Structures are given as structure tokens and as C-alpha cells.
Amino acid sequence: MDKLLSSVYYIIQNFPGKLDRKNLSRLLYYSDGVYFQRHSQMITNEKYIRLEDSPELINLNLAIIHLIGNNIITVEPDITAISERIDKFYLKNISSMNLNLEKEEIRILNKVLKAFKNGVREEDRNYPNLYENYVITPIYGEIVFSEKTINTKIHIFKKKSLLSLSGKIFRVLFET
Numbered sequence: 001m002d003k004l005l006s007s008v009y010y011i012i013q014n015f016p017g018k019l020d021r022k023n024l025s026r027l028l029y030y031s032d033g034v035y036f037q038r039h040s041q042m043i044t045n046e047k048y049i050r051l052e053d054s055p056e057l058i059n060l061n062l063a064i065i066h067l068i069g070n071n072i073i074t075v076e077p078d079i080t081a082i083s084e085r086i087d088k089f090y091l092k093n094i095s096s097m098n099l100n101l102e103k104e105e106i107r108i109l110n111k112v113l114k115a116f117k118n119g120v121r122e123e124d125r126n127y128p129n130l131y132e133n134y135v136i137t138p139i140y141g142e143i144v145f146s147e148k149t150i151n152t153k154i155h156i157f158k159k160k161s162l163l164s165l166s167g168k169i170f171r172v173l174f175e176t
Contacts, residue, residue: 004044004063007031009097010109012073016117018090026120029055029143031112033130035105036084036145037065039102041107047135048143055134055143066092072097 011027019027032042043170048055058062067073072095079090101109115126123131137143 001059001063001066002106004028004046004057005066006060006100007044007105007109008060008063008067009072009093010099010101010106011113011137012091013093014110014113018078019121020088020090021060021063023120024091025056025060025113026054026123027116028057028060029134030116030117030123030127030130031109033127033133033145034112035108037129038108040147043101043108048135048145050134050139050141050143067097071095083145099126 007028008024011024011031022032027050028044032044032046035043036040042056047058049058050056061125064073066077072093074094076092077088078090099106131147134143148167
């Protein structure tokens, strides 16, 4: 649970805008997924389930409660979203915490934060294999991180350059 607490704190601290629980959960999922692809283990070593609209850590609410109880983070309502009820709450750091993260884990967290600096949108464009991994999971089912489910679905988006295209044309002309 220490890695989960440190990861939650780090993401809340370094996210450039307001961060709600759902987007925090998505950022943790993508961080764990990217780290898993490189090291065959996750940062948090926690289980994920698929909810209707996002992946969710089973122990995320416990981690948030722990951080709030120790006066490390606070919860603020979004006053602009109030109609008849409060629709959104944002998580915010109020004090510091000792991180239990390695250098590589922090690098991966920063990479994911950079990919989603304007919010967690276009997940299928940034990490299509991880997005596919949780979308194909049945609702309320456990999202499995394994080499069979993630590493076999890696999509490579390669930009076509004029040089590679001309090489292919030359090869076709030369071989015929």
C-alpha cells in the first residue's frame, strides 16, 4: 500500500490542473500499465476492476481516506459545477510526504502525466493497447495485467516518410 499512497500523492502533486478521483484512477492505471510493459510488474501491485467508464483500483478509496486522515491531501468541491447537488470533487495536496518510489517509477509517472497534461482524454491514441486491455474486460471484472494480454496487443504507429516511401518504390521497380 506504500507504493499506492506514494503514487497517488505524486500524481496529485504534479498534475497541472484539477484532478478528480476518476482521472486519478486512470492515470494510475496507465502508469502501472506502462511500467508493466517494461518491467513485467506494476508500480502499485494492486488489483484493478473495470467500472462503467474507467479502470478503478480496488484500494484507491482507502488510499485517499488514509491521505486525508493524515492531512496530506484535501478534497475540494467544484463550485462551478453545482446545480442542485455537487457534481465534482477535486483532490489537492496540503502538506508533503516521503515518497516510496524508485527513480524509474517516477520517470514512468512523469511520462504518463506528460501524455495527459490536459486531462485524461484520447486514451486510445496515447496508449491503445492499455485502453484495449480494460475496454475488453467485462464490467466489474478484474483487469488482468499479464504478458499475454498486454504485450501481444502493442500497436505501432509509424509515420511514413518520403524517404521510406521512395525506397519501397525503388525496390518494386528494381525487382520487376
